[in-house]
Amino acid sequence: MRFFRGVLLSFVMCFSWSALAQEQMTFSSALHKTRYQSLVAELRCPKCQNQNLADSSSAIAIDLREQVHQMIEQGKTDQEIIDYMVARYGSFVLYRPLHSSATFLLWYGPFILLGLGFLAFVGVVMTNRKRRGGGL
Amino acid sequence: MRKIVLFIPLVVFLLLGSLLYFQLGKDTQYMPSALVGKKLPDFALVSLQNDQVYTQSDLPKTAYLVNFWGTWCPACHLEHPFLMQLAKSGVPIVGINYKDQQALAVQWLAQKGDPYQWVLMDERGHFGVDMGVTGAPETFVVDSAGVVVYRLQGVISAENWPSIKGYMK
Numbered sequence: 116m117r118f119f120r121g122v123l124l125s126f127v128m129c130f131s132w133s134a135l136a137q138e139q140m141t142f143s144s145a146l147h148k149t150r151y152q153s154l155v156a157e158l159r160c161p162k163c164q165n166q167n168l169a170d171s172s173s174a175i176a177i178d179l180r181e182q183v184h185q186m187i188e189q190g191k192t193d194q195e196i197i198d199y200m201v202a203r204y205g206s207f208v209l210y211r212p213l214h215s216s217a218t219f220l221l222w223y224g225p226f227i228l229l230g231l232g233f234l235a236f237v238g239v240v241m242t243n244r245k246r247r248g249g250g251l
Numbered sequence: 252m253r254k255i256v257l258f259i260p261l262v263v264f265l266l267l268g269s270l271l272y273f274q275l276g277k278d279t280q281y282m283p284s285a286l287v288g289k290k291l292p293d294f295a296l297v298s299l300q301n302d303q304v305y306t307q308s309d310l311p312k313t314a315y316l317v318n319f320w321g322t323w324c325p326a327c328h329l330e331h332p333f334l335m336q337l338a339k340s341g342v343p344i345v346g347i348n349y350k351d352q353q354a355l356a357v358q359w360l361a362q363k364g365d366p367y368q369w370v371l372m373d374e375r376g377h378f379g380v381d382m383g384v385t386g387a388p389e390t391f392v393v394d395s396a397g398v399v400v401y402r403l404q405g406v407i408s409a410e411n412w413p414s415i416k417g418y419m420k
Contacts (some may be wrong), residue, residue: 162385174350175385178376203383205285 138177140184147187154183154196157211161204266317284402285383286391291317291399292381298372299348299356305371310373310397314419317391318367319379322353322359330406331363337367342419346370349379349387363392367394392418 119121142148143178152169158179160171168176179200190218212218220227273377287293295306318334320327323336338344346367353372360370373379384390385404393402401418403411 161383172387174376178380182380203285203286203380204385205383 125181142184143188149185150193151187154187154193155180155210158183158197159208159210160198161208167210262361266322284391284399285401287402289399290360290397291393292378294371294378294381294409296347296373296378299346299353299360299372307371308392310345311343311368312395313343313370314395315345315393316407316419317345317347317382318391319347319373319382319384319387319389321349321387322355323351324349326406327388330388330408331366333406333408333412334366335364343368347378348374349370350376375377390415394418394420 126243140151142151154169157170158168160166160168160173160176160179162175163171167175168180175212182199183196186199191199197209206213212221214222262286269384291307291310293307295304316337320330334344339387344367348370348371350373353374356372357372360367371378383402389407390403390407391399392403394400401415403415406417
């Protein structure tokens with residue numbers, strides 16, 4: 116029973132870790148808080164790379180969270196905040212990549228492949244039909 | 252015609268193979284700096300040694316290095332002797348004392364030597380954010396036109412200096 120409790124506790128600790136990375140912040144409205152939370156979830160930490168700003172406890176992530184908080188309270192729009200980050204850390208900080216010529220294949224590659232696969236499928240079916248004598 | 256079709260898997264294999272092969276050994280931590288090709292962002296920072304405020308117009312007119320450092324940063328201890336060597340050979344280095352305490356930084360330079368033309372304090376790291384810095388040490392190469400041409404995350408050393416030197420024009 117004690118072992119089970121230990122396992123459960125460490126499980127809970129694992130999931131609360133990201134909550135520990137957040138500092139106490141006050142927001143002037145519930146909307147600001149929601150916007151803050153979605154922004155720090157979508158911006159990537161430039162130091163740790165595989166974490167977003169919300170989950171990272173690195174010094175730069177703390178600074179940038181504070182920056183996001185300030186900019187929201189100053190009345191900046193989401194787009195302005197994202198542009199601010201991109202101007203400093205490059206499009207790298209976006210977990211959702213931009214639509215640009217560099218990311219074209221990333222966004223549309225799967226659909227192009229799917230289309231090619233479909234064309235190949237149709238082609239094979241057609242040639243098989245022809246070989247069987249052109250009718251059903 | 253049918254024989255050509257049989258070779259398609261081989262062609263696909265070769266394409267994918269070469270694509271993946273050339274990605275091997277790449278530095279996965281490497282992050283391009285958004286600042287490369289641009290001028291330094293505007294700043295007004297206080298000098299570490301005196302109370303003077305420095306701005307854009309005080310920067311050297313030749314090519315120089317901007318080095319972010321702090322006494323709290325272990326890798327900066329490793330880097331320091333090589334910065335001393337660079338300074339001795341005449342490379343101008345502007346130091347940014349990043350998120351540090353003034354007293355500790357002054358003490359560090361008194362003890363270990365001062366390789367910097369001047370040192371500016373960025374206590375809260377705001378200038379660091381403007382420069383896209385993620386930590387210390389981090390070094391930027393600014394060319395004689397005042398444009399950032401290179402950024403190095405990590406320690407500058409005898410190994411990587413020859414390639415960095417190439418940017419100092």
